[in-house]
Amino acid sequence: MNDAAMKLVVVGAAGRMGQTLIRLIHSIEGVRLHAAVERVGSPFVGKDAGEIAGLGPTGVIIGDDPLNAFLDAEGVLDFTSPAATVEFSGLAAQARIVHVIGTTGCSADDNTRIAAAARHARIVKSGNMSLGVNLLSVLAEQAARALDPADWDIEILEMHHKHKVDAPSGTALLFGEAAAKGRGIDLASKSVRVRDGHTGAREVGTIGFATLRGGSVIGEHSVLFAGEGEIVTLSHSAADRSIFARGAIKAALWARDKKPGLYSMLDVLGLSSS
Numbered sequence: 001m002n003d004a005a006m007k008l009v010v011v012g013a014a015g016r017m018g019q020t021l022i023r024l025i026h027s028i029e030g031v032r033l034h035a036a037v038e039r040v041g042s043p044f045v046g047k048d049a050g051e052i053a054g055l056g057p058t059g060v061i062i063g064d065d066p067l068n069a070f071l072d073a074e075g076v077l078d079f080t081s082p083a084a085t086v087e088f089s090g091l092a093a094q095a096r097i098v099h100v101i102g103t104t105g106c107s108a109d110d111n112t113r114i115a116a117a118a119r120h121a122r123i124v125k126s127g128n129m130s131l132g133v134n135l136l137s138v139l140a141e142q143a144a145r146a147l148d149p150a151d152w153d154i155e156i157l158e159m160h161h162k163h164k165v166d167a168p169s170g171t172a173l174l175f176g177e178a179a180a181k182g183r184g185i186d187l188a189s190k191s192v193r194v195r196d197g198h199t200g201a202r203e204v205g206t207i208g209f210a211t212l213r214g215g216s217v218i219g220e221h222s223v224l225f226a227g228e229g230e231i232v233t234l235s236h237s238a239a240d241r242s243i244f245a246r247g248a249i250k251a252a253l254w255a256r257d258k259k260p261g262l263y264s265m266l267d268v269l270g271l272s273s274s
């Protein structure tokens with residue numbers, strides 16, 4: 001065993017992302033699975049995390065006490081739910097460790113509480129941990145800056161599996177924020193998240209969102225710049241959840257020697273412009 005390897009806790013260990021993370025941690029140098037956590041009362045508590053992830057026994061038994069799991073760890077990988085993530089950020093602050101947050105659907109109040117925890121924890125939070133999406137967000141920002149809002153309408157389309165509980169996706173919102181930044185506008189006041197019935201004509205300068213759900217789709221996103229007689233489309237397809245897990249592990253290793261604070265994947269990937 002490599003003693004210098006970063007000791008990571010996977011919360012939501014039996015979930016779709018939790019299992020993917022456990023398999024990837026097993027195959028990547030420089031990290032090791034320190035503990036695995038599920039909610040109190042989960043049928044997975046007491047089971048071997050490796051068995052649940054399809055690796056065979058690893059000796060790491062899924063527990064339901066996050067603070068105990070965090071105390072001797074160096075980082076937490078968290079793809080759970082907003083309420084759980086807010087709680088974990090407070091515990092990561094107490095333990096003074098790295099908290100990588102992939103959970104989407106957080107409210108403004110959740111984000112305020114996560115930012116407060118980042119006074120003591122090193123938090124990396126992103127609606128999408130993949131290199132491809134983060135690179136594409138930089139391109140979306142550039143395109144939005146270059147294309148006159150009077151002539152080009154921005155629409156963001158996403159499709160995910162039928163189990164997804166939040167909409168628009170974290171990635172769609174990330175693209176929306178990038179496009180809004182490119183245009184120098186505030187996304188919240190310019191976004192159109194629902195259309196139904198007699199909506200009237202499209203308002204100039206707005207950014208529209210459309211959400212599709214079905215089947216087992218891992219994540220499909222398009223940012224459309226619709227002009228008179230032409231459409232420019234930036235798109236990303238996720239074929240495997242390991243792209244998110246690889247990004248999350250990269251983020252944990254990157255944050256290991258950073259000061260407490262709230263960081264994004266653009267910081268991790270060196271793509272941040274401000």
Ligand SMILES: NC(=O)C1=CN([C@@H]2O[C@H](COP(=O)(O)OP(=O)(O)OC[C@H]3O[C@@H](n4cnc5c(N)ncnc54)[C@H](OP(=O)(O)O)[C@@H]3O)[C@@H](O)[C@H]2O)C=CC1
Pocket residue numbers: 011012013014015016017018037038039040042078079080081084101102103104105126127128129130170244
């Ligand atoms: N940023 C990114 O790159 C990505 C983000 N995501 C996001 O990650 C989140 C999870 O996605 P996914 O893995 O598909 O969802 P799943 O529902 O498959 O997994 C979530 C897991 O977290 C567990 N959980 C919930 N609350 C707690 C708690 N308090 N303590 C411990 N465990 C808890 C759930 O248990 P139970 O079932 O008992 O509730 C479940 O096992 C979503 O918000 C999703 O949008 C997903 C992929 C990539």
Ligand SMILES: O=C(O)C1=N[C@H](C(=O)O)C[C@H](O)C1
Pocket residue numbers: 104127128160164168169170171172218219220238
């Ligand atoms: O819930 C998912 O599955 C995913 N969630 C993230 C999002 O909301 O964008 C990232 C990815 O698209 C998969």
